Amino acid sequence: MTTAGSLGTLVEPQKEVPIAYDVDVAVVGAGIGGLFAALAAGKQGAKTLLLDRFGSLGGNIGPAMIVLGSLYGEADGTLVGGLAGLSKELIDRLEELRGVPAHNFPDETSIVSYLGIEMAEEYGVELLLSVWAADPIIEDGRMTGLFVEGKSGRVAVQAKVVVDATADVDIARRAGVPIIAATPPDPSLAPLVRPPLLEPEYRVWNDTGLFYLVANIDFDAYQAFADSRVTLGEGDREWLRGRNPGGFPQPLLPLLRQAWESGEYRHMQDLEPTVHMASRGTHIHYGNGLAGNHVTVRGEIRREDMEQHSRLEAALRKHIFETVQFYRRHVPGFEQAYLLCVAPYFGARGGPCIEGEHTLTVQEAYTGRKFDDVMFRNIHEGLPMHGGEPSGHDVPYRMIQPKGLDGLLVTGRGAAYIRRGHDPTGMRSRPSIMMLGEATGIAAALAARAGATPKTLDVRQLQQALLRQGFHLGDDARLAELSLR
Ligand SMILES: Cc1cc2nc3c(=O)[nH]c(=O)nc-3n(C[C@H](O)[C@H](O)[C@H](O)COP(=O)(O)OP(=O)(O)OC[C@H]3O[C@@H](n4cnc5c(N)ncnc54)[C@H](O)[C@@H]3O)c2cc1C
Incomplete structure (x- = not known):
């Protein structure tokens, strides 16, 4: 089309x-x-x-x-x-x-x-x-x-x-x-809105997310991994600047870097010049190995544009699957985990x-x-x-x-x-x-x-x-x- x-x-x-x-x-x-x-x-x-x-x-x-x-x-x-x-x-x-x-x-x-x-x-x-x-x-x-x-x-x-x-x-x-x-653009919003959102590029700004559930996680093993500490080199710290959207446990950060540099997996991506997608490391555990998470997609998202909408739906779903695959390969506790379900649409806050x-x-x-x-x-x-x-x-x-x-x-x-x-x-x-x-x-x-x-x-x-x-x-x-x- x-x-x-x-x-x-x-x-x-x-x-x-x-x-x-x-x-x-x-x-x-x-x-x-x-x-x-x-x-x-x-x-x-x-x-x-x-x-x-x-x-x-x-x-x-x-x-x-x-x-x-x-x-x-x-x-x-x-x-x-x-x-x-x-x-x-x-x-x-x-x-x-x-x-x-x-x-x-x-x-x-x-x-x-x-x-x-x-x-x-x-x-x-x-x-x-x-x-x-x-x-x-x-x-x-x-x-x-x-x-x-x-x-x-x-x-x-x-x-x-x-x-x-x-x-x-x-x-x-x-x-x-x-x-x-x-x-x-309205400077009087300044005390009320987080400063980056006042920049001109955020005039058309939408904050959306797609939620999913992952099953069969060995959460004790994951927690032990998340609570451990690895040594981050200067290169790791430099690479991480602007690349940690939050929630990823510290030992996972070098793994994200390796996957990024080898091209295996990227936890953040620009889907369009003004549309950014980011996975979050926060898995909310509900017991019995079940966890919820979501991928955010922010920026110039035009809810009335069906072509953009379709591209984003596809990209988000592909990314969620690849995220779970990355965890299965590298993260203790996720070896047997699987993607249980993904919500039928990505909703919006803005x-x-x-x-x-x-x-x-x-x-x-x-x-x-x-x-x-x-x-x-x-x-x-x-x-x-x-x-x-x-x-x-x-x-x-x-x-x-x-x-x-x-x-x-x-x-x-x-x-x-x-x-x-x-x-x-x-x-x-x-x-x-x-x-x-x-x-x-x-x-x-x-x-x-x-x-x-x-x-x-x-x-x-x-x-x-x-x-x-x-x-x-x-x-x-x-x-x-x-x-x-
Ligand atoms: C990522 C994310 C995080 C959020 N976090 C929070 C939070 O922390 N706290 C909080 O309180 N709220 C949160 N929200 C809620 C949010 O901020 C919204 O304001 C709220 O969901 C809006 O409700 P709504 O009824 O307008 O939309 P929705 O609940 O999305 O309902 C819209 C309905 O319209 C239907 N529909 C749309 N178009 C058509 C059509 N043409 N024909 C037929 N049906 C149609 C859809 O299928 C859907 O059922 C979050 C939302 C998102 C997406």
Whole structure:
């Protein structure tokens, strides 16, 4: 294939397609944001359809297997007041099923997918899995549904409200909503963003990763190796400068150098001049010889570019296999280890977002800005490192409303908040995305029920509904100020 469009274009013949669904709320993408949006809309009594390109639910807390990082069961670091509503219900049920607190164990990802289906049944959400959302349907300047491609061919879905939870703003982009792909150089970000990310080359910056599991590791043997020490020569130290992305135990470093110099294996590679891939040495051990890890790929990753996407998927999967082979050949404890599974897609932390009716800035998050259309209070990501307002910032309803277009709400990673690699507003963290999803689903359901649109929805009605679900919108004085008490 050549660059899309470079071979010319064709006119696709017009055709009639069946209307397969007519619903109140259609949620596109059953990842973190979309799952909670659909469950919330269903719980509010809306006729709800949830669709995804995969067969399992949960996105980055489901099949994409984020098995590292901070706890999503303990949301104290990212949400004022902690988890509430459906997020709390799902985590409570997960912990009950598992018998221990949620902690990024690999089997939690399957439990999330299972609970997603179970809760969808309970709240009357219809699932349409293994389908791709294609073009939106727009009538009189308002989105009224979308086309979906699946094994049955192309069908139409009519919806009073469409929720784009694809994380990559697929539907919003195709509808012509303004998209923020590159963060403008902004010196005022300096205290909040790690210095290298302020360089011009990082204007279009995305921070992604592909997770995998390795089985049959003799972890005692590996730990003994990792705890040992070898002598590093000056040449080793010189070679290592800029080549240790972290987590590799010291005795492994000369082995990495030898493999690099012989051409056997390279733990870091430039996949494109502005796209860098790096393996990490941190194997999180879950017991019984099972460990989780991920390879990061950072830089100018264009989520809307299917050719680049395909190249990166292939390169990452090849690299992961070769990484495990390298470990098997050289690292004590890995002799009999094997690659058990790789997540079905590489997810992103940064990436594009819509321009919203209000786009939340880093400064607003940092200074604890309040908005009259607050849905809940979130904590900006820099708090432990950079200070800022410890009581968090408001998440405004306008942040999920695309600028200028009605009938559509955008939730999850695609909502309107400024990010650069790791998102310094703190909105991208899993607990925040779960809550944002639920708030979006409630808004969509209320608008559909009232015969309103997302833009004409009575925000006080939304806020009352959120308070009933236990969302934290502010202290008593603030609630009185907003006439919510
Ligand atoms: C490497 C990495 C590390 C992370 N680390 C942390 C961490 O430490 N702590 C933390 O709290 N969070 C972490 N996250 C979470 C992250 O930061 C995201 O913000 C979060 O996953 C976004 O959720 P989402 O619902 O928007 O996207 P996703 O969970 O990715 O869901 C998107 C869904 O949409 C579906 N979809 C997309 N396009 C289409 C289409 N056209 N048709 C049909 N379906 C479609 C996908 O299949 C998927 O199910 C990490 C993520 C990554 C990738």
